[in-house]
Structure formats: C-alpha cells, structure tokens
Amino acid sequence: MYSIRAFATLASLLRLASAADVFAHFMVQNTYAYDINQWKTDMSQAQAIGVDGFALNWIPPDCVPGLDWTVARINDAFTAAEQVGFKLMHSFDMSYSVCDVYWNQTFMASILSTHAGSSAAYRWNSNLLVSTYGGDQVVQYGNQFFQGLKNTMQSSNAISIAPALTTYSMSAQYDASSAASSLVSDYPSIDGYLNWQAWPLDVQQNSSVTPDQAFQSALKSKGRAGPYVMAVSPWQYKDLNDGNPLDAWVAYSDTLFPDRLRQLTSDAIQPDIIELLSWNDFCESHYLRDLPSQDITAKDYVELGDMGNYVWGQSHSAWRVIAKYYLHWWKNGSPPAITEDQVVFWHRVHPKDAVCTGGSSTGIRNNDMPEDAVFAWALVSENSTISMTVGSNQYWNFEADNSGPTMNMVPFPSDLTGNGVTPIVAIMRNGQLLGVSNSSQAISSDCAYQNYNPVVGLVGPGL
Ligand SMILES: *[C@@H]1O[C@H](CO)[C@@H](O)[C@H](O)[C@H]1NC(C)=O
Ligand SMILES: *[C@@H]1O[C@H](CO)[C@@H](O)[C@H](O)[C@H]1NC(C)=O
Ligand SMILES: *[C@@H]1O[C@H](CO)[C@@H](O)[C@H](O)[C@H]1NC(C)=O
Numbered sequence: 001m002y003s004i005r006a007f008a009t010l011a012s013l014l015r016l017a018s019a020a021d022v023f024a025h026f027m028v029q030n031t032y033a034y035d036i037n038q039w040k041t042d043m044s045q046a047q048a049i050g051v052d053g054f055a056l057n058w059i060p061p062d063c064v065p066g067l068d069w070t071v072a073r074i075n076d077a078f079t080a081a082e083q084v085g086f087k088l089m090h091s092f093d094m095s096y097s098v099c100d101v102y103w104n105q106t107f108m109a110s111i112l113s114t115h116a117g118s119s120a121a122y123r124w125n126s127n128l129l130v131s132t133y134g135g136d137q138v139v140q141y142g143n144q145f146f147q148g149l150k151n152t153m154q155s156s157n158a159i160s161i162a163p164a165l166t167t168y169s170m171s172a173q174y175d176a177s178s179a180a181s182s183l184v185s186d187y188p189s190i191d192g193y194l195n196w197q198a199w200p201l202d203v204q205q206n207s208s209v210t211p212d213q214a215f216q217s218a219l220k221s222k223g224r225a226g227p228y229v230m231a232v233s234p235w236q237y238k239d240l241n242d243g244n245p246l247d248a249w250v251a252y253s254d255t256l257f258p259d260r261l262r263q264l265t266s267d268a269i270q271p272d273i274i275e276l277l278s279w280n281d282f283c284e285s286h287y288l289r290d291l292p293s294q295d296i297t298a299k300d301y302v303e304l305g306d307m308g309n310y311v312w313g314q315s316h317s318a319w320r321v322i323a324k325y326y327l328h329w330w331k332n333g334s335p336p337a338i339t340e341d342q343v344v345f346w347h348r349v350h351p352k353d354a355v356c357t358g359g360s361s362t363g364i365r366n367n368d369m370p371e372d373a374v375f376a377w378a379l380v381s382e383n384s385t386i387s388m389t390v391g392s393n394q395y396w397n398f399e400a401d402n403s404g405p406t407m408n409m410v411p412f413p414s415d416l417t418g419n420g421v422t423p424i425v426a427i428m429r430n431g432q433l434l435g436v437s438n439s440s441q442a443i444s445s446d447c448a449y450q451n452y453n454p455v456v457g458l459v460g461p462g463l
C-alpha cells in the first residue's frame with residue numbers, strides 16, 4: 001500500500017514536470033463561415049474544459065478549386081489564439097489523395113514560417129511541433145518527405161514531427177510491440193507519434209493502453225525526443241452513403257469516452273500530450289463542439305449534406321463535462337473536488353436491428369456491437385439517487401456518491417414503435433428532486449435513416 005502511494009506521488013510529480021497539454025483535432029474545412037470572434041468562441045469553449053490548443057487538420061488548398069480561403073481562416077485562427085492565450089499546431093492531412101494534389105515542402109515551410117513568431121504557435125522542446133493525419137499510405141509522402149521538411153526548416157524554424165501514421169496504429173491493435181518497432185525503424189525522421197486509433201478496431205472489446213505503451217516506449221528506446229500523443233475519442237460512426245461498404249461503420253464506443261479518459265488517471269500510461277478526436281469532425285460522429293448553426297448567415301454555419309441525417313439534433317456538448325473532469329485530474333495529478341450535481345447521459349435513437357428507410361444500403365459494419373441502452377455518468381457532491389426511465393423500463397435507480405463518477409445503463413424497452421420513448425433522467429437526494437432532464441431525442445424503431453450516432457444529454461449545470 002505504502003509503496004503504491006509513493007509510486008503514485010512520484011508519477012504525479014513527473015506528470016507536473018512534463019508538458020501535460022491537451023489538444024483537440026480541428027477540421028479547418030468546417031470554418032468557411034468563421035470570423036475571428038467565432039474562432040475565439042470555439043477556443044474559449046475548449047479552454048473551459050482544459051483544452052490548450054487545436055491541431056488544425058487541413059488538405060492542400062489547391063486540392064479543390066476555391067479552397068484557398070483555408071489559408072485566410074488559419075491566419076484568423078492565429079490572431080484569435082493570440083488574443084485568448086490558446087495554442088495551435090498544424091496537422092497536415094496526408095490521407096487525402098483523390099484530388100491528385102499533394103503537400104509540398106516549399107508551401108508547408110512557408111506556412112509554418114508565417115506563424116512561427118506567433119505566441120500561439122505550439123512548441124515542443126523549443127521546436128515548432130508539426131503533426132499529420134496520415135503520411136504512410138500515399139506514396140508522395142513517407143519518411144523521406146518528413147526528413148526533407150525538417151531539413152528545409154532546420155536553419156530558420158526547426159520542427160519536431162509527431163505524425164499519425166494510420167497503418168501502424170491499426171496494426172498495433174493486433175501486435176503492439178511489432179507495430180511500434182516497425183514504426184521507429186521505418187521512420188527515423190520522426191520525433192514523436194500520434195496514435196490515431198482511439199477506438200476498438202472492428203472488435204467488441206474495450207480499448208486498451210497496450211498500443212499506447214508500445215509506441216511510447218519504442219520512441220524512448222530509440223532516443224526520440226517525443227512527444228508521444230495519445231488520442232482519446234468519445235465515439236466513431238460514419239456513413240458516407242456512397243455505396244462503398246468501407247465508408248459505413250460504427251466502432252464499439254458505448255462507454256469508450258469515460259473508460260479511456262479514466263485510463264489517463266492510472267500510471268499505466270502517461271502520454272506527453274492528449275489529443276481529443278475531435279472538436280468538430282461531424283462526419284465521424286466524434287465532435288465535442290456544439291452543433292453548428294443551420295442558419296446560412298451564421299458564423300459557424302456548416303453544410304453537412306447527407307451526414308446531417310445523423311448529426312442534426314444530436315448534440316454531444318454534455319460529453320465535455322466528462323472530459324473536463326478527467327482532464328483536470330490528469331493535469332493536476334489528483335481528482336478535482338466535486339461541487340455540483342451532474343448526470344451526463346447518452347443513447348442512440350433507434351435499436352440496432354431496426355430497419356430504417358434511409359442510409360447505406362450496404363449496411364453498417366459492426367452495427368451489432370453497440371448495446372441497445374441508455375448510458376449514464378453521474379458526478380454528485382453528496383449521496384444521491386439517480387433515477388432513469390426509458391419507456392416501460394421505469395425508475396431504474398442507482399446510488400451515486402462524491403467519491404467519484406458512477407456509471408450505469410438502462411436497456412431499451414422492447415416496444416419502441418411509433419414515436420418511441422424519450423429517456424428521462426433525474427437526480428434525487430433526501431426525497432427531493434434536484435434536477436431532471438428529458439432527452440432531446442426519442443428512441444424509436446420507426447426510423448427514417450440509419451443512425452448509430454448518439455445524442456448526449458445533461459442533468460444539472462455545466463453547459
Ligand atoms: C505547393 O503547394 C501549393 C499549395 O497547394 C501550391 O499552390 C503550389 O503550386 C505547390 N508548388 C509546387 C511546386 O507544386
Ligand atoms: C467495457 O467496459 C464497460 C465498463 O466501463 C463494461 O460494462 C463492458 O462490459 C465492457 N465491454 C466489454 C465488451 O468488455
Ligand atoms: C453515502 O453513501 C456511502 C455508500 O456509497 C455510505 O457509505 C455513506 O455512509 C453515505 N453517507 C451518508 C451521509 O449517508
């Protein structure tokens with residue numbers, strides 16, 4: 001007991017001594033309507049839960065005609081970030097190859113240099129930190145490309161590279177140590193790594209930290225200066241509805257977010273940086289940001305097209321309450337005091353075997369994996385009873401206390417025809433009702449569109 005405590009104390013001291021920064025992956029493609037104030041709004045909302053910066057994901061601006069506005073938005077992002085004390089790093093999307101236009105080192109170097117003097121430019125060991133999505137699957141990139149970019153930058157603004165090379169992250173789900181040792185030997189140019197695979201890969205199993213441990217120790221054993229960036233995500237569901245079965249899948253994500261965030265509070269894995277996937281990737285259903293506006297004149301208007309079928313009306317904002325709790329814990333080395341009474345709850349809007357009229361005719365890969373259930377995560381300041389009602393599954397109660405979060409779930413009832421049922425969640429103490437929330441969406445088996453994206457609700461303050 002004594003030695004475990006001593007070890008925990010040492011680990012938390014080490015944690016304080018390291019960077020302990022949190023980034024959120026940010027899709028620049030969704031900022032067409034943004035102005036500087038809108039950037040500041042997003043950044044302040046992210047800061048409120050302990051996010052220190054955005055990793056700006058973008059594709060080469062010549063990919064699609066008229067995409068050169070992305071450069072202007074990124075300039076605005078730096079201006080906004082300087083004003084609110086926020087950080088930014090570039091995350092060059094190197095997976096996108098359909099346009100047959102690729103990043104080149106001259107352009108990347110000029111973009112990196114433009115913002116190198118900004119107080120918002122994120123640095124690792126005094127180098128500018130550069131990340132990617134991909135770089136291993138498109139022949140135009142790879143180790144030589146990364147080394148070339150580093151060489152180009154060396155004399156003016158030296159960089160450290162922590163790319164997300166998805167083939168290695170995926171194979172680490174099967175054999176972590178061999179994937180990690182291949183990574184460091186195939187990529188001598190990289191300093192750190194972003195392990196993108198934040199979801200179980202086509203298995204009905206909870207995520208483990210084994211791949212994270214393997215990548216981190218492989219970097220260390222080769223003397224790479226890091227950072228090791230651990231990806232943490234609440235969900236994964238995507239349906240491009242394009243006839244390609246590879247573009248329609250759900251990952252087993254029922255309790256993924258609190259589970260993976262809790263892993264950070266153990267000594268099993270202590271990354272240098274956490275990257276939340278994501279702030280605003282609506283397409284893959286892992287957004288933590290508020291839903292964008294549907295008003296075309298709004299500064300956060302986003303055109304969602306078909307994916308709107310599973311995004312509109314499905315807020316995830318209350319998940320930020322869970323993130324805030326664990327990120328605070330991770331940064332400070334001890335759990336935060338619980339001063340409020342909150343229950344975050346989430347559920348999908350139709351049972352998994354419902355036959356819906358719209359959506360991919362090829363079906364959704366892994367759609368038998370999620371539980372048909374309403375999940376709840378309670379954080380209360382004093383002993384409380386949490387009462388959940390899901391249609392005929394009435395008043396399923398559980399007890400929560402202030403020792404930490406308590407999880408529970410209530411299965412969907414069998415009769416979900418017609419308008420279905422709307423989950424209701426309440427917090428009670430000493431016979432008094434402290435708060436109650438109806439979900440903003442009903443669960444119904446009469447569904448117009450296949451939808452494995454959950455809606456997230458909140459009882460109590462916090463948004
Ligand atoms: C480099 O990329 C930029 C941005 O996509 C593009 O405008 C420029 O033409 C490219 N340069 C070369 C030599 O390909
Ligand atoms: C995943 O973890 C949750 C607890 O957070 C547990 O209830 C569930 O059964 C686990 N799932 C599997 C497939 O082991
Ligand atoms: C609160 O609940 C715990 C069990 O979770 C119990 O041990 C404790 O005595 C309770 N405290 C009060 C004040 O009722």
Ligand SMILES: *[C@@H]1O[C@H](CO)[C@@H](O)[C@H](O)[C@H]1NC(C)=O
Nearest residue numbers: 389422423424436437438439
């Ligand atoms: C919540 O649902 C209950 C039961 O269906 C209903 O009586 C109540 O009016 C609802 N509350 C709100 C704010 O819609």
